[in-house]
Amino acid sequence: MEKTVSFITQNFGKYDPTSIDSYLDIGGFSGLKKALGMSSDGIIELVRSTGMKGRGGAAYDTGRKWSQAASVKGDKKVVICNADEGEPCTFKDRAIMENDPFALIEGILIAGYTVGAQDGYIYIREEYRHLQKIVSAAVKQAKDRGYLGQNILGTGFNFEIHMYSGAGAYVCGEGSTLIESIEGKSGRPRIKPPFIKECGLFQRPTLVNNVETLVVATMVLTHGVEGYVCHGTERSIGTKLISLAGNVNKPGSYEIPFGLTLREIIYDIGGGIPQGHELQFFQLGGASGSIGSASLVDTPYTYEDLSKVGLTVGSGGILVVDDRTRVIDFVQSIQDFFIHESCGKCTPCREGNRQIDKIIGRFVVGAPRPDDLQTAERFANIMSNCAFCGLGETAQSVLLSAIRQFPEAFEVQGR
Ligand SMILES: Cc1cc2nc3c(=O)[nH]c(=O)nc-3n(C[C@H](O)[C@H](O)[C@H](O)COP(=O)(O)O)c2cc1C
Ligand code: SF4
Known part of the structure; x- marks a missing residue:
């Protein structure tokens, strides 16, 4: 089996990301052209046939998501490209936007046409200022050349792309929080229902997809599914x-x-x-x-x-x-991250993270109280079950997996 491949990344280094002409020279926008000649159902079927799961973290089936978004009633739908990429140690969307911004624009257009949307939003994290410039310049060129705006390629399809950025909060990568942020509110998640697919940005039906998800769609439309589905395993295709x-x-x-x-x-x-x-x-x-x-x-x-x-x-x-890092120190550094990033809306996450941090601090200096481990686990389980959003639900994954796999990190000599 080949170790690295290039299907999603096949345009990297092949064109100048600052020039739409250069993108057109390598066949850019042919995926969009193909999509515009297909029915929405036909595109959804194609995406379904890849078995693709969303690349933002939740691994939701993309074909299913597009099908649900297409079937929602409403004539003012929105597609949001989630380019927040706030997850520590994650920088693959950056690589896409640096090397292939036009394929991203093409993917947003394909998604927009498929689900019947008129507006696209790209939400790029604050720390990616250099990418905001690259992507904005690409959007401007696409608009100047008729790939955005009214009656795109003479097909009657109208679509605009708007650029937005938050103020650097990790929780703003969560779909409903991102929407609040674009609407100018503070970055806190919304209660569901209503689900954003029906009532999202400015109360409009909204599809949220990750950068990589949208670019896979561009590549599949442009080059066909075969080059993608020939990789992977039976259940994890591509x-x-x-x-x-x-x-x-x-x-x-x-x-x-x-x-x-x-x-x-x-x-x-x-x-x-x-x-x-x-x-x-x-x-x-x-x-x-x-x-x-x-x-x-x-x-x-x-x-x-x-x-x-x-x-x-x-x-x-x-x-x-x-082997140079102590497990307990690593757990504490992650805990610090979540204390910093908790938006404070719900008690399990706001208080749970702080209380767990105090306990971990005692393990770090080798002076835990007798029931500290049980208390930390109890708080962690409460958070997983009761936190308001995915941030609090998953903040304790490191702690719980460390307790399972490195029990010795939570033992004190002589106890
Ligand atoms: C706290 C939190 C942060 C998230 N950050 C991101 C992010 O930076 N980028 C992203 O695409 N999805 C992020 N997500 C997942 C999104 O809520 C959403 O599932 C995703 O953007 C959907 O796109 P996909 O179906 O293409 O994966 C985050 C979720 C949570 C709970
Ligand atoms: S779990 Fe609660 S406090 Fe934590 S980020 Fe989500 S809403 Fe905010």
């Missing part, structure tokens, strides 16, 4: 853009076929652990993902195999940690 970081010799964003083992990713692609150190654990899917000890390094990177060992693909982040 390829995935990962962000490999931490204690590896060659960190970076790589496109891989589903089914490689974590060992192949860390050692063959990432060049192994630096300076002769040993792999201790890895964290998959960003700060909200669980950790896996080195004993799991032969697990195939597929939705189903990772799930069997308590791990997830999530955002596609793979953070490698060697």
Whole structure:
């Protein structure tokens, strides 16, 4: 099996991302042209046939999402491209926007046409200022050349793209929070129902998709499904853009076929652990993902195999940690992140994170109280079950997986 592939990334380095002419020279916008000649149902069927799951972290079936968005009644639908990419150790959407901004615009147009939307919004995180410039310039050129606006390519399809950015809050990557942020409100999630597919941005039916999801759609429309479905496994079809970081010799964003083992990713692609150190654990899917000890390094990177060992693909982040870091210190650093990023709307997350942090702090200095571990687990379980949004529900994945896999990190000598 090939270690790295290029289906999603096949345009990288092939054209000048600042020039629409350069994009057109390599066949740019032919996916859109093909889509505009198809029915909405036909496009949804094509997307369904890839078995693609959303790349923002929740792995929701994309064909199903598009089908639901298309069937919602409403003549003022919206497509939002979630380019917040606030998940620590995740930088694959950045790679796409840096190298292939026009394929992203094309994907938003294809999604918009498919679900019957008139407006697209690209929400790029505050810290990606350089990308805001690149993507805005691409949107302007697309508009100047008739790929955005009224009667696109003479088909009667009207679509505009608007650019937005938040103020750097992690929770604003959550769909409903992102919508609040675009509407000018503070970044806190909405109660559901109503679901955003029916009542989202400015009360309009809204489809939210991740950058990578939309670009996979562009590539599938442009090049056909065969080049995608020939990769991967039976249940995890195709390829995935990962962000490999931490204690590896060659960190970076790589496109891989589903089914490689974590060992192949860390050692063959990432060049192994630096300076002769040993792999201790890895964290998959960003700060909200669980950790896996080195004993799991032969697990195939597929939705189903990772799930069997308590791990997830999530955002596609793979953070490698060697034997120089104490597990408990790592858990504390993640805990600090969640205290900082909790929006404060609900008690389980706002207070739970702080209380757990105090407990972890006592483990860090080797002075826990006798019932600290049980209390931390109880709070973590309450958060998973009662927090208002995905941030609080998943904030304790690291703690709980560390307790499971590294019980010795929570023991005190002599106790
Ligand atoms: C706290 C939190 C942060 C999130 N951050 C992002 C993000 O930065 N980018 C993203 O695409 N999805 C993010 N998501 C997931 C989105 O809510 C949503 O599921 C996703 O954008 C849908 O796109 P997809 O179906 O293409 O994956 C986040 C979810 C939560 C709970
Ligand atoms: S779980 Fe609650 S406090 Fe935490 S980010 Fe979500 S709404 Fe805010």
